[in-house]
Amino acid sequence: MSLGNHTFAPLIARLTLEQKVHLLTGDTAFTLPGNDTIGLAPLAFSDGPTGVRGLKFMGGDAVALFPNATLISGSWDDSVAEEVGRMLSEEAHRQGIHVVLGPTINLHRSPLGGRLFEAYSEDPYLTGRTAAAYVRGMQGNGTGACLKHLVANESETLRNFMDSRVTETALREVYLLPFEMAVQDAGAWSMMAAYNDVNGVAATEQDHIQNQIVKGEWCWDGLIMSDWFATKRTVESANGGLDLVMPGPAGPWGERLVAAVRRGDVAEATVDDHLARLLLLAERTGGLDRDGSGPRPFAPGMPAPDSELRKEQLRRIAARGMVVVKNDGDLLPLAGGLDGAGAVALIGRHAVATQDMGGGSAQVNPPYQSTVAEGLTARFGERVTVVDGVHVRRRPVPASPAFVTDPVTGEPGMRVTYLNAAGTEIASRHEGGTAITVGWDDDFSESPAAVVFTATLANDAGRVRLGGMGAGNWKIAADGGTELAAELGFSGFDPGEAVLRPPAFSEAVTLPAGAAVTARLDLIPVDWRAVLDAHPVVNVSDESHLLSMAGFGAVAFVAEPAGRTDDQAIDDAVAAAREAGTAVVVVGLTEEDETEASDKATLALPGLQDELVRRVAAAAERTVVVVNAATPVLMPWLDDVDAVLIAGLPGQEGGHAIAAALTGEAEPAGRLVTSYPAADGAAPAWNVTPAEDLGLDYNDGTAIGYRGWHAGAAPAPLFWFGHGLGYGAWEYGTARLAAPAAEGTAPVLDVELTNTSQRPSRETVQVYFAPDDDAQPVRLAGYAGVDVAPGETAIVRVACDPRLFRRWDEAANGWAPLTGGELVVARGLGDVKARVSLR
Template identity: 60%
Template sequence: MTLDPPPGPAGLVGALDLPAKVSLLTGAGMFTLAAEESIGLAALRLSDGPTGVRGLRFSGGRTAALLPNATLLASSWSEEVAAEAGGLLAEEARARSVHVVLGPTVNLHRSVLGGRLFEAYSEDPYLTGRLAAAYVRGLQEQGVGACLKHLVANESETDRHTVDSVVDEATLREVYLLPFEIAVADADPWTVMAAYNRVNGVACTEHDALLNGVVKGEWGWAGLVVSDWWATRTTAPSANGGLDLVMPGPVGPWGDALVAAVTAGEVAEDVVDDHLRRLLRLARRVGALGPPREGSREDPPAPDSAVRRGQLTRLAAQGMTVLRNERGTLPLSRGATVALVGRHAAETVDMGGGSAQVTPPYQVSVAEGLTALLGPAVTVVDGVEVRSRPVPARFGSVLHPGTGGPGVQATLLRADGAVVEERHAAAASTVVGVDDDLPEPAELVRLRARVPQGGRLQLGALGVGRWELRVAGREVARFELRLTGSDVGEAVLRPPARTVDADVADGDLVAATVDLRGAPGPGRDGRTTGAGLFGLVARPATRDPAEVLREAAGAARAADVAVVVVGLTEEQETESADKTTIALPGGQDDLVRAVAAAARRTVVVVNAATPVLMPWRDEVDAVLWAGLPGQEGGHAVAAALLGDIEPAGRLVTTFPAADGAAPAWSVTPVEGRLVYGEGPFLGHRGHHAGRAPAPAFWFGAGLGYATWDYADARVVPGPDVPGVAVTVTNTGDRPSREVVQVYLHPADPRQPVRLAGWSAVTAGPGESVPVEVATDARMWRRWDADAGGWARLPVSGRLLVARGLGDVRATLALDDGG
């Protein structure tokens, strides 16, 4: 890899004294880096971004386009899709003067219990690395930096700040470092994020062997290593261990402490200089050092523009995956009457929880999307309760009392009632004391909104502090909410909540006021009181489940087809918490069975980013896995159900048949250690080797809307390793996209099967297409721990040509002459 020359005029680093150098190596704020006028360095701006460019505030910033989640994008098995997503985010970043987008997430789906898997592409390191490289190229071609995260073995959330991931060296190299290696080699991301956890006893933010030895040394990477937020624990060990930038700031473990460590000889000044050179290289690449980068020649499409609506609908729908389709139930006929059932139909979950959240201009439900295409042929019926924790009022369900627009009026106050700041919180929640710049601390927060449609409602609030809740001026509740654990990040990512049921008239004003004094939260110094996320809860009260099931069955019986939308919520798919089961929450399984027993035909749409159990799958006619589809989610699901856009996705995660029926399951550390005992046999690799029962659905599975024949498969020589040639024929009655997958099954039983290449083709009905699939030499090697290097696998064993690992269409023998 060729390193860039030093950014700007020679001697930039030498022009600064030690305190000035060090001051640039900790953030200036939550998402900003300090400027240094003396060398022409402007302030850099970073933003969370796997599914949208939120900007410099955790909440309350500008609206941003909300993309489909990473697993849904990855289900297209398309580098073009990944690059398009990166390019879209780059356009949004440039419009917001953001220099670095914190993504993509390239951790793997090791255990399906991982709460944050929705941000990551897949369980497979090769698929993940290829897609990540394309995403990086899409971002950086427009001068916006990408940030690979989270290095490394950061596949679960339980005790994430302290957990020690115990991984043998071969598995670490062959599996968990591989997507980082591929993305670095193929796309040269400008930053990489060091994770919270430890690896084999050493914190990732000070892991010299990984950061200096592998990433900067063996890979020859010239970029910047940034810490995850508040992840850095030490001064000299992290500075010497390869970390370049501590976030957030301005307070942190470096600063004066790092200056003192250099003065004491614990850290060489050359080490600080290298960190700064890398920072300045990044600044030059993104246009914050030297001549400013050119602005966009024209403004990008607005998040709610027709261009974005069409683009985001297509990106979501084409990644959706047909898992079952009996009797040609899908696509739906436009002449059919439809009973649309389920809480997820009306309250479709379009994004996961935590730092991946953005404020979109709107979110389209499946009910809205299907009704827009079929009109009165659709009857919408509510489903069973799907949540155990309250969430802020859904967009549009409450209105600002002054403007009448969606959201709440959030007023930040002093204890004497003087106003500190007024906000319009479209998401019905706001973050205080974390990333805002208030003239003085807020001691009270008042949330006010009108409820356009009254009735028996569940009202309440979330956020740490002492609350008072009023409706139309009358007090309905007082309560105090406290953190449930020692992690102050809970105040933002999973704040406590409480609700009461109350009768509310149309247009009533609901007001919730919280006293922040004495409430802990994650302020800028990690100790500030009164900081966190605060929100207003307002939604229909929970109904009797038996009544809901009777109503759903009645609607299904009266329609030509029933569509039941089930899924997970941000309680399960979120940063900061893992799942304990992959069963659907609430009584959703009962709802599906009640509908299936009554309906002529039943389609189930699964609104979840990660695997769920489907004990009813043989009782329904069709299953469409829809992921977390972003702001156009309802339009995308409707387009997929009707076949306007083919849902040609392929699974990126193996769906276990039962809880625990997977090669890796537990995400709970034992005495602080989480042992990756399955080694390289995670996911489909372990199932294929017989280390776990046969799954419900295999990695790579997906039916699309056509059937396919494979013929004339053969091994073909490649420049380094062999590939495969095969002819595929669309035997269906619609144009369709096929993903031809090639897996290497080594002869050595200690080596797992692995995806080695894939290629996608589109063909019309009856059309035959020749396909060649190259395999990647990086998948034909193993790590020799004794020799400390890579060893080539022999050309032996078999190549499997498949429509998913559970549908192998050809098995090709290999030998050393192949």
């Protein structure tokens, strides 16, 4: 679909070719240039999967930290996703942001994928339906949504260079379906092209996907932007359907694209179409002034990120998406609720340092982050004994602002001084956080050559770990005569490593109480052209946007108490569990494991967390395990414990949300959005590492996740997709077709459901379609949630989606209907409740 003859043609005609092309590359890291001649205001974009961070990649103003994507989709409730979209739009209005870069709607193909926490599910229908609701909420409030990442971007290893090899059938039926649903059902205004290649063609150059399918077959009028630094070639991307290159101001378009048009390699009408789509996005988001009245203002009076309204919303949404996967003897909610007697031993590093968000571009600077210790103590008071757990990290982390003080202002955080190559001060400022980016979103007139951190530690005399993150030469000096030095370089050949996974070091040293520390990093520029040329397989064009990343990087000061040994931590935990009787052990992953730019190698919990759970379970009368992770983990201790709650990455109210779920203040009525393998490798798709030729074969085809498990492609999972107990008990009655499905429509099913428990509860009725054709996998085709009072019966109507009753016919290059088969009513395919024939 071309917008060349769109109503914007008169505006476009006022511009020279150079002016047109200038508007098609970002002006800064997260903004676009404006143009007064046509009434175009500069547009502002922000990362947004778990909060609208603003225009700074690190630091910046405090913003609300939302529950992660799997907690939103885990509610299996369109109203929750739509509310999240509205809230994010309010956060965008408060900060002057036109477009939020989300939702992430890639699929959980392999449980090793590092970025799965940003995405909704292994199932394309649940993903697409959740995304459509999120987009309706956001765009209905005047903020543009951006569907990402188009397409087949399910892993992070070598993501800038790898080639996702996927059949046309799987592409159409599985990986494009969420994008199609968000376009057709919610009218998404923009998309983001991925880093990877797809079947040998860069995602940013995909004429087949971007032009033929998305803009052509779907008749979509929105804009496709590149992921940041993802554009690889000039002519091919401009002709392949990419509309906007991000970030700026450098990039592969600019003068190169002007020259390509002059040569006739790119038609000027193609540039006009790209610009028309950009102007339509600007108009939709209030950034285009046609009549001289000025751009549409952002809505005033939005809730503050730490307001009581935000706290209530974020706590409720997080608890709603949590999943009870085991609850023997109805141990949960915790006996006695808010008023009961009895002691609780709360154990684990994640109890005292709850992981509320993942890593990479999804990170934000929240006003606070709550812990499970805070949440449970607020409800049980002195009946809670809190015991720190074993170590859970392999890499150093930036110092907590609570552990360091700016010696100039006395505020929590650090003093950061930037020096040029001559050693002259460029700027000195307070930073509330202890991690910054250098060379990218700076506002300096010259590039820093060195960064100096100064701080006073909030430490008692004793052992402290000091260090740094970031490439270059480090020198650290502290009171007591401590001096450390390290030269850190990059381990790989991905320029993104400099920002998303910088090298790090730390050492344990003995310091006096309240020690003053100075850490200096002399930056070492990296010639990424030479690094990439040295790789035996990677072939990077001189036009590649990656090459403009020279000098970029994230740097941080590391300082934390050295802490106890793991053996001491386990002994203390066992003693507390034995004395209390009831133990709540909080285990999980960190942003090392759930992050952009890196995949996992195992689903095992890091460190000695499994041993901690085993030892505590052997000592306590009753043991609850809270899994503070968004993606599957192994549970070798499952038979030893009484209850397990999957808490995800629950956002700034996470500690209070987990406590509310544990005590029954809120029902964790979520259902799993991804199947949990029983062991490493026991999944239909596992490998995330490309072959030597950088290819990664999607050899599971359309049998992704539970579809493959159901077909016998892997041993039965530990927990099926869709599993979840909540706090109710349910009896399924008759399931019948509401009416015969007319041609071109999908079935509608009425399911009788009775709440047999003593408390009000919510159930999610899931309907799967099992085609007659053995080559066609079972697939989720519809679902509906219902709240039912104790002892009451409800008739739940589930309308199936017709897009799940078709198959892609590669020979005919078109869709063909799937008829016959049966509908399966289930609480996950491991717990089938009814079957209804469609034959």
